[in-house]
Amino acid sequence: MIHKFDVVVLGAGAAGLMCAIEAGKRGRRVAVLERAERAGKKILISGGGRCNFTNIYCQPENFLCTNPHFAKSALARYTPADFIALVDKHRIPYHEKTLGQLFCDRSANEITHLLEAECRAAGVKIFLNAGVREVKRTDEFLLRCDRDEFRAPALVVATGGLSIPKMGATSFGYDLARQFGLKIQKTRPALVPLLFGAAERGQYCDLAGVSAEVVAGSGGHHFRESMLITHRGLSGPAILQISSYWDKGKPVRIDLAPERDVSAALRNGEARNMAAARAAFQGVLPKRFATRWLELHAPAAKGIKDIWSRQESEELERRVHEWVVVPADTEGYDKAEVTAGGVDTDELSSKTMEASKLRGLFFIGEVVDVTGHLGGFNFQWAWASGAAAGRSV
Numbered sequence: 001m002i003h004k005f006d007v008v009v010l011g012a013g014a015a016g017l018m019c020a021i022e023a024g025k026r027g028r029r030v031a032v033l034e035r036a037e038r039a040g041k042k043i044l045i046s047g048g049g050r051c052n053f054t055n056i057y058c059q060p061e062n063f064l065c066t067n068p069h070f071a072k073s074a075l076a077r078y079t080p081a082d083f084i085a086l087v088d089k090h091r092i093p094y095h096e097k098t099l100g101q102l103f104c105d106r107s108a109n110e111i112t113h114l115l116e117a118e119c120r121a122a123g124v125k126i127f128l129n130a131g132v133r134e135v136k137r138t139d140e141f142l143l144r145c146d147r148d149e150f151r152a153p154a155l156v157v158a159t160g161g162l163s164i165p166k167m168g169a170t171s172f173g174y175d176l177a178r179q180f181g182l183k184i185q186k187t188r189p190a191l192v193p194l195l196f197g198a199a200e201r202g203q204y205c206d207l208a209g210v211s212a213e214v215v216a217g218s219g220g221h222h223f224r225e226s227m228l229i230t231h232r233g234l235s236g237p238a239i240l241q242i243s244s245y246w247d248k249g250k251p252v253r254i255d256l257a258p259e260r261d262v263s264a265a266l267r268n269g270e271a272r273n274m275a276a277a278r279a280a281f282q283g284v285l286p287k288r289f290a291t292r293w294l295e296l297h298a299p300a301a302k303g304i305k306d307i308w309s310r311q312e313s314e315e316l317e318r319r320v321h322e323w324v325v326v327p328a329d330t331e332g333y334d335k336a337e338v339t340a341g342g343v344d345t346d347e348l349s350s351k352t353m354e355a356s357k358l359r360g361l362f363f364i365g366e367v368v369d370v371t372g373h374l375g376g377f378n379f380q381w382a383w384a385s386g387a388a389a390g391r392s393v
């Protein structure tokens with residue numbers, strides 16, 4: 001069967017649904033094609049099932065993009081307040097968890113219901129189990145699913161990134177961009193746990209579950225949040241954030257005691273030894289981690305016994321503020337919250353998300369080379385880029 005629409009949106013995720021709502025409200029006849037058996041599956045698992053749907057402190061600086069100015073226009077024209085107004089309209093209770101992060105009180109389900117209800121109100125047709133296999137362009141776009149064919153003068157690609165392949169993530173959106181001659185910025189897992197090398201795994205991984213507030217830094221960026229030791233390496237918000245900036249082979253520098261002078265008493269007191277260091281460090285770091293870290297880093301670990309010099313104590317203080325870890329790798333797309341890189345923003349209009357090389361072709365959401373920090377920023381980009389395209393398509 002052949003279906004004709006004004007706009008076909010590929011992917012019923014956060015970005016695709018928002019785009020469809022905005023386009024439908026403008027009277028456009030919109031079809032959303034979704035491969036899965038239901039819309040918004042990633043929204044359902046987001047934020048631990050409560051969906052961190054935006055961040056009230058959202059700024060362009062919260063995004064990684066080869067062109068740091070690209071996201072500004074869309075973010076300014078669809079703000080966190082715009083999405084909050086929608087959440088209020090649907091009487092969905094929410095709360096600020098921390099650092100401006102807004103979560104549903106009850107369930108992420110309510111956000112998918114909101115989007116589906118807005119789609120219905122805007123006359124949008126959502127086709128489920130409609131995985132698109134092939135896209136051609138004649139005088140309009142022609143999309144082939146298993147049984148049906150869709151035609152429209154405008155195509156919006158909102159197929160998401162490569163993270164969580166077991167939920168069906170594929171490279172379809174990137175392949176489509178290449179098919180139409182658009183450049184791609186190299187993709188990589190982001191907001192992802194980091195893996196220790198063999199030595200550090202042996203040294204720390206039996207402490208899995210231990211967490212501490214740290215400042216993690218790499219590539220000139222720093223995040224002060226909590227860090228968690230896992231069975232394979234490091235995770236927790238500080239590590240997920242810095243993973244987006246980390247390049248393989250480079251160190252991550254971790255301040256284990258931000259703004260604390262851990263060994264002041266040790267340096268100024270009589271006893272500069274392991275017992276005094278343990279007492280001081282256990283006051284700041286989780287006990288088991290403090291003990292282990294000291295066993296591996298204190299002057300005693302280098303065979304310097306008993307009383308340490310003032311200089312050696314100062315060196316210990318320096319090292320606790322700059323624990324250098326060179327991760328072996330990340331946990332990969334299986335565990336990554338998002339995909340960094342994607343459709344090159346030089347190829348797109350920052351106002352409309354339309355490809356400059358091919359009129360009528362739009363890319364929105366995670367498939368684009370715009371990646372948010374942890375904390376609701378990725379959904380805010382999905383809403384903002386979706387709205388930008390939906391208001392223009």
Ligand SMILES: Cc1cc2nc3c(=O)[nH]c(=O)nc-3n(C[C@H](O)[C@H](O)[C@H](O)COP(=O)(O)OP(=O)(O)OC[C@H]3O[C@@H](n4cnc5c(N)ncnc54)[C@H](O)[C@@H]3O)c2cc1C
Pocket residue numbers: 010011012013014015016033034035036039040041042043045046047048051052053054130131132133158159160161163164168170172173336337338364365366367375376377378379380382
């Ligand atoms: C575990 C987890 C938790 C997260 N929590 C948060 C959070 O709390 N806050 C936050 O801001 N971000 C969070 N994120 C990130 C956020 O989910 C994504 O950035 C966002 O969903 C991207 O939206 P999107 O619409 O671009 O892509 P997606 O939501 O991935 O949607 C793409 C859709 O396209 C469909 N599709 C793909 N190919 C085809 C095809 N060929 N034919 C038809 N359909 C197709 C897919 O099935 C999918 O439904 C989380 C991510 C993960 C993995």
